[in-house]
Amino acid sequence: MPITLGQHPAPESSPDSQSAEDAPRRRDPEATRRALLDAAEELFTLQGPSATSLAQVAKKAGVTKSLIHHHFGSKEELWTEVQERYFSEYFEAQKAMIQSSESTESLLRDSLVTYFRFLQTHPESVRFLTWTFAAKDDDHCPTKHEEELFELGIARIRESQAKGEIRADLEPFFIIKTLISLPFAWFQTHDETLALLDGDVEPQALDDLYLRDMVEIFLHGVRPADVAKEEAGGGDPEK
Amino acid sequence: MPITLGQHPAPESSPDSQSAEDAPRRRDPEATRRALLDAAEELFTLQGPSATSLAQVAKKAGVTKSLIHHHFGSKEELWTEVQERYFSEYFEAQKAMIQSSESTESLLRDSLVTYFRFLQTHPESVRFLTWTFAAKDDDHCPTKHEEELFELGIARIRESQAKGEIRADLEPFFIIKTLISLPFAWFQTHDETLALLDGDVEPQALDDLYLRDMVEIFLHGVRPADVAKEEAGGGDPEK
DNA sequence: GTTGTAATTGGCCGATCGGCCAGTTAATAT
């Protein structure tokens, strides 16, 4: 047999089609780190951190177990890094969502629907966050991204409140909290809900039905009484 | 040393003060089962099922590990029984809550506040439910209690809708879903919220502030526009 | 009293866990 050492599988392209790098480097610590983080994230999301063994992670990443300790030190540090990377991307995406809505008028509706659609198409996000909630990480320090996100949202809500589009007697922070809760809790208990209704409707349609009523309740709840009739009409909450 | 065999610790009383039973039975399979379920529930809630070893459970229950297999068969079956017992009590308590509100008028406010206070005083419930959400139990069959609970709530909401106290364009099931989501998600992310606000207010007061706004948003959201001003005035949402 | 049944114990098993270490190899600096 040839003596080619079993480096990472899936070299992802022929040896002469790299984008930025020059050589097909047979040793690539960054790629190894990435492969390990990817594998760990997937397994942690699916099974949870404590049910996932380092052997599984190493196997899926295509490297030996020792490399985990070499790059991350321990399983707990790996879990920490996976969380940090995930939240970094997660909050970055959220930030883009908030800023994407140009008018403060439909800010809440847009945010609500966009977040709902995001969780709908990224069920692994719900699972991952659920694991982080379950695992009591004592040394939880809120990331800069998270703080930025809330401050950004609070600022925009204050604008809307000043314009009279949102009830001024509500604390912006709590408005955001309820806004996040409604889609997240729905998908967190999605399987149970489907089992409860037992196939009376297909999942996709059920999601849309819930979205409609949820948006109705939330928007109607945070809007001042005098403009309550403005956007009424039922219709499609999207677009 | 005396030859007294190390039976379950904490005999809970002097040998002549039993309530129903006659003898201080040195063998009590039901008590053993209960002790194991109690120990397992506490450890599972704290650490999660897969991070909890049977040795821990047995030690906390004051029996040997073998008894777990004798009474439950396997770790997974133990976890299943713990869940079943927990949900049984949980939904039973919820059912009592719903039925306790005699008037359909303040049904939603009462249910919302009562559920919020329940989770506030039973943080272990939030943790336990979070673990069950994270662990994908493939063979999840909704309990009779759960179905009853929803049917009961839906029926009462329909009454209120007929009386015009609740918007009739909303699906009762979704109203319940949002009602449950708002308190649960708050306490599920309680630690993160506290870390985010970083001691600007004490937890208890923060909870009350959130409760007030959350009740406002939800009730205002589900009430018809013409009676929106009825219960207004801010004040204490309790009682 | 005898017998049967089931609760209970301690010990043991193979498998697997996270972690460590000596040694090998590739990239880099000099």
Add this chain to the structure above:
DNA sequence: ATATTAACTGGCCGATCGGCCAATTACAAC
């Protein structure tokens, strides 16, 4: 070309995992 560093490998460790089994013991039925 040589030395140095770090990525990487295979193998091994003690501990612990869930589970099993033979033996003992308490209780109930007869």
